[in-house]
Amino acid sequence: MPTGILTAAPTHFDWVTLLVPVLPGLIAPYFNIEGTKLHEGGVSEDEIIIRLQKGSEYDRNAPDLNLFMRAHQFEGRVEQCQGNSQLLHDAIRSELDAVERRDVSLSVEIIICELGYASSNSGKEV
Numbered sequence: 001m002p003t004g005i006l007t008a009a010p011t012h013f014d015w016v017t018l019l020v021p022v023l024p025g026l027i028a029p030y031f032n033i034e035g036t037k038l039h040e041g042g043v044s045e046d047e048i049i050i051r052l053q054k055g056s057e058y059d060r061n062a063p064d065l066n067l068f069m070r071a072h073q074f075e076g077r078v079e080q081c082q083g084n085s086q087l088l089h090d091a092i093r094s095e096l097d098a099v100e101r102r103d104v105s106l107s108v109e110i111i112i113c114e115l116g117y118a119s120s121n122s123g124k125e126v
């Protein structure tokens with residue numbers, strides 16, 4: 001399950017909550033490995049985890065919005081990491097431009113790594 005942390009500068013935090021529901025649909029295509037099963041590289045927007053956090057007035061040299069993504073190192077993701085960072089940035093930038101937020105600075109970081117993941121819901125493993 002690719003996980004994203006969207007950090008928004010305090011001055012942008014209130015309106016950026018409207019962007020969060022759109023992000024999984026924008027992100028999933030850049031982490032999905034065509035032809036693979038779910039949890040083996042296949043990803044839909046339902047598997048994208050997004051956490052929103054407010055930046056600090058003490059942040060320095062930080063963009064207004066920073067999306068930090070991490071995902072498991074399935075074959076095919078590493079090779080596409082830099083290209084997908086740019087494509088995802090451009091997709092989010094288009095969303096921002098569409099709502100006339102052209103003045104907002106944006107960065108996208110992707111880390112592809114070996115990681116473990118476990119979760120539960122209502123006492124059941126997911």
